[in-house]
Amino acid sequence: MTFEEAGSELFRAPHAAFVTERKRLASELKAAGDKAGATRLRKLNRPPISAWAVNQLWWRERDAFDKLLETAERLRDGDLGGTAAHREALTALRTKAGALLAAADHSATESTLRRIQTTLSAVAAIGNFDPDLAGQLTDDRDPPGFEAAGIPGLAASVSRPTKDDEPEDEARATKREATETQRRADAEATAEKAQAAAERRKAGEAKARQLAGRHRHEAALRTAQGDVERRQRELDRLRTAVDGAAEALAKSVAIVTDLEAKLEEMADAD
Numbered sequence: 001m002t003f004e005e006a007g008s009e010l011f012r013a014p015h016a017a018f019v020t021e022r023k024r025l026a027s028e029l030k031a032a033g034d035k036a037g038a039t040r041l042r043k044l045n046r047p048p049i050s051a052w053a054v055n056q057l058w059w060r061e062r063d064a065f066d067k068l069l070e071t072a073e074r075l076r077d078g079d080l081g082g083t084a085a086h087r088e089a090l091t092a093l094r095t096k097a098g099a100l101l102a103a104a105d106h107s108a109t110e111s112t113l114r115r116i117q118t119t120l121s122a123v124a125a126i127g128n129f130d131p132d133l134a135g136q137l138t139d140d141r142d143p144p145g146f147e148a149a150g151i152p153g154l155a156a157s158v159s160r161p162t163k164d165d166e167p168e169d170e171a172r173a174t175k176r177e178a179t180e181t182q183r184r185a186d187a188e189a190t191a192e193k194a195q196a197a198a199e200r201r202k203a204g205e206a207k208a209r210q211l212a213g214r215h216r217h218e219a220a221l222r223t224a225q226g227d228v229e230r231r232q233r234e235l236d237r238l239r240t241a242v243d244g245a246a247e248a249l250a251k252s253v254a255i256v257t258d259l260e261a262k263l264e265e266m267a268d269a270d
Helices: 003-012 015-031 035-042 049-060 062-076 080-103 110-126 170-269
Strands: none
Touching (some): 003 015, 003 035, 015 035, 049 062, 049 080, 062 080, 062 110
């Protein structure tokens, strides 16, 4: 597995499984000899749910995503007649994002959908995911100035906020972002602790199985050793009996030989 393949698999994973998958894939890269890639992968932050949704749109709704990029390219080329098509492509992806979030049991709030649309507009404005790899955003994006992106009139393709959608004041926005960052950090820490606890439990169970297996083998060894000792005693007894029988046989043969000799002497005397 290469670093690129690991990254692709990581950013396709469910949002809640990101931390677990990052650790698993980093371990696979390290085992394959790519320690540098494993270190890079471990440093990738889990994206907020809005950026995660944009990544999933890239992987799962490629035709619709390509249409967004194509209409943005038309605008960069000066074809302002493509504004309506661009707006339609952006709206279609926003709708698909809502359905995707709902299917994954995530809340598709207006705030989340707005951040998704803003990030989609940012990607469309430059025509790619740079500096991230395609489908591997680690955070939301803010569109560059439309003129700077070479797209005159693109602002018209992005829905303008109503009074209720006006940006929060700087202090509130900063506080909200800090709270969200802390929430994500806490969630990752909790997930990592749970993963570590699960690994410790798994290691403990493996050790217990190993110890139980060792005890079974030790018991079987003691039984086999007892059987060897019993059979050795039986063999010694049989050897003693054989030796005694051989000695008795020798004595009997000597008596027979002596008697035969005496009988021969008597026959000669007659």
